[in-house]
Amino acid sequence: AVNTTYWVTAGNAVENSCGTKQGLSVKTQFTTGYTLAINDVTVTEGDSGTTNAVFTVTLSPASAQTVTVNYSTADNTATTADNDYVAASGVLTFAPGVTTQPITVTVNGDVKSESTETFRVLLSSPTNATIADGEGIGTILQDVGGLAVPGGPHRIFLPLVIKAAPASTAGAGLPVPPPRRMPPLSAPTPTAVVQPETTGVHRIYLPLIIRQP
Structure with a gap:
């Protein structure tokens, strides 16, 4: 059955000196049907300041147990070394009944002439669920709303x-x-x-x- 928690008991019965049989059992829990997925996000980079790229991690369906998952950012064409965005990592906790949690990544603005860039947010090490989509792509579009000419006149x-x-x-x-x-x-x-x-x-x-x- 889907979305069901199973308890399996296994063991061998042994007879003690009094003639009573005793069973040694081990319980193992199997949880199926709960999945985690992260979306992709696109933001426009400003000429200055910061912009938040907010990803959403979704648990489906709602669980009666607490679900956790780790997350971390990773460079692609956008890099932390070039100050394109701020690295982030942590643990998301889904309390019973909660189905979504946000991940916020800070994108830095600048006036450099750049093409569209991307970075990644990766999910790992879930508990009480499995990962269906563990990679979110953050796309940074360049701000072309005005003429950016350094210096002057x-x-x-x-x-x-x-x-x-x-x-x-x-x-x-x-x-x-x-x-x-x-x-x-x-x-x-x-x-x-x-x-x-x-x-x-x-x-x-x-x-x-x-x-x-």
Whole structure:
């Protein structure tokens, strides 16, 4: 039968000097049908501070006995050495009738350019139950809600396209200075940069200043 506790008595009867038979018995308990499983969790990493990744361990069905299970975190592409999350371990205790328990793992925010990362939460050493799913995957998504540019200020050059006659046409079109290469993002020049083209289309790069708060 499922979800049943069995007691088995085994032993041999022996006769003592008075002619009375006595039995030596050993009781063994078998518990079946109670399983533990952990879910997967996805969180978005912030630019600073911490975010909680809350896993749920589920006992099915409810038990009349106390059930315990150990848990611990393990690195995957997210690592504690890189300060992606804080290691956690401990023991979950399910009192009779309780079917869920949380595991909270702290995820650290940063402004580093990273891909999606994962870590694991592992279940082990259960009592009065078996493990059906003992690995929870924690997925850390990167925060792309804003522009994260360390330091500052920075200049980003946005193109403004103006149609004009080539500079070789005397007396016509927009006067264009000699060609100049667009400076890198860290260029200090505050003036616009003009790039003439033989088609008569000129691209003027205007600096956009970005300052970090």
